[in-house]
Amino acid sequence: MSTILDVAKLAGVSTATVSRVINSPESVREETRKRVTRAMAVCNYKYNALARGFATKRSNTIGLIIPTINNPVFAESTRGVQDCAGEKKTQVILGNTYYQYDQEEGLIKTLREKQVDGLIITSTNPRGRIIKTLQDEGFPFVLLYSTIKKGLVWAVGIDNFQGGYRATQHLIELGHYRIGMVAGTFSISDRSFHRWHGYRQCLKDHGITYEKQLLAQTEYSLTGGRDSVKKLLSIPKPPTAVFCSNDYLALGAMKGAREMGLNLPENLSIMGFDDIQIASYVIPGLTTIRQPAYEMGKQGAELLFQRINADPADGGPVPVQRMLDSSLIVRESTMAGPEKRMTNGTEQ
Amino acid sequence: MSTILDVAKLAGVSTATVSRVINSPESVREETRKRVTRAMAVCNYKYNALARGFATKRSNTIGLIIPTINNPVFAESTRGVQDCAGEKKTQVILGNTYYQYDQEEGLIKTLREKQVDGLIITSTNPRGRIIKTLQDEGFPFVLLYSTIKKGLVWAVGIDNFQGGYRATQHLIELGHYRIGMVAGTFSISDRSFHRWHGYRQCLKDHGITYEKQLLAQTEYSLTGGRDSVKKLLSIPKPPTAVFCSNDYLALGAMKGAREMGLNLPENLSIMGFDDIQIASYVIPGLTTIRQPAYEMGKQGAELLFQRINADPADGGPVPVQRMLDSSLIVRESTMAGPEKRMTNGTEQ
């Protein structure tokens, strides 16, 4: 492999000049530039970005930490991050935590050792020790899918409480009052937790008492959704509607309900959360709360670069928390509850 | 930031010794080791893997190039790659080509500059210039989803021709003889191309003449699948079955067919390819050709490491091409063609 030095010798200039034609060509005389360019071609010179990173303490690489690339919602925001990073000539290293805190911890450590310029994290536990350390040490990072509304940490997310509330409200307005919830284990996702809070509050506001047996917690997977809904449908007075804390679980729930012989949505209304692409391609179309996943990734990355490139002179940039809009998308997987149908004669 | 030198001074040893306690602790006396470890803690030492990479010419990073992380099949193999890399203490940089050759070209260049130890590539054009260059220069890479069966390039894939053949055969055996195909544009994926070849050959072997108008080419997306199937259904004698070159397109096709008022599978049989997870969660369950996506990623990574770590002494390791098994998964989206149903009385 030839180096800048080889090129320099061949072109009869110093390494500094070669470096300059690479990084600020306008600062070197045209004739010299040509000579150097030709020399680079002659010895098939390959730039070593790692050596540059070493010299400049800037790797032009960022780390992206998500629970799992399998959930399309994270795939979508990954794309957002990548697209933004691409514009900034930056590469992204991807890591999956599989919702495990120790994995998250390990990943962050490794990526920092790799000298990434910053981190975008969909954390399993945003209030845990690791994030705190990062914050204390002033390392540039931004939280994704975060529920943090105000404070010192950079974050972009949606209002998960409100989302959970709105989802539940939709079901109540349809006349359901036995509403189950399928959620991820709270210890592994604080998003689920907030959505559940919204659900509880909404029930309360409508005079419906919360029942513990109407909550099924599970791991985030299609099978998790399927099994959980079956559990909910097996209790004495089963729910007529279930709110799943994400679309992935909801898709699983649909299958589970059907395996128990139910027709959808007549026998069971199902709500999801996320609005992944496939949600509108499925029968019945999944009613859900849309969150702008691609946009979230994109904006997260933008904020990160903003933070990284900020002039540290004036006490550092001021942290920003950005809340994106979520919205209710009504499709066919939810319909009027049995009582409502009877009273207004729309029972089929 | 403290360096190895700081630690060394603090512990009263040389930098070499500190480096040794990091990389081969067993080679240093216990008492010294302890002293160094303590010193590292005291000055909050953070290892710089980038500096290491620079010194050793080994970045412990590999690049993974795929068309798009949005297609679950690539997300799944990405996970396979990541899991394997994780075991080897290696990180993976992810790049999407969006099926564009110039993107692929750019990514490969950038990643090589970043000094990745190797590349795993799901190429848009495996016989193009870039792959050739990589090969000529002896850079370690392995092709994923490749159809290459024998030769000098490392590759893992399935037999796409056979897969296309088997899919078509399934439809023919069900009594269909007007069989459409929805495929990606051939110029952007050689996999699609081979599946289409299998389709044609199978038609031929069963005495069915190939009709150009029964082929719809499109970009790889749900909407692409939806629009294409509509096009196929609008021709004078529309197909009674369509084979989509991947599940993603097939899911789109299902929607398209329904939007034209068809019942599935009674009015149209639909086949996919890949067997993405969601394929079995959809109604009707999607009949498809399964390919082991996770396994493909995992094995691809294993081969890459094998190649990277091979002792270059004995003329370099011998290239391996690995063909994984694919298999027909019959679900509910395909059923007997109209004629067959009439003749044997199973028409509903």
Added chain:
DNA sequence: TATATGAATGTAAACGTTTACAGGGGAAAA
């Protein structure tokens, strides 16, 4: 003519590791 200016280039140190090689010292062997 003498001086100031500025553009283009060169010099050399710095970045934080690794590692080939050398050396010290103690135990075992002769």
Added chain:
DNA sequence: TTTTCCCCTGTAAACGTTTACATTCATATA
């Protein structure tokens, strides 16, 4: 006692860039 060996540690160069600073030289200015 001398020699040999091995374990542990140190020395110093090397990896390929960038960049602050110095230098050169031509041109403009006084």
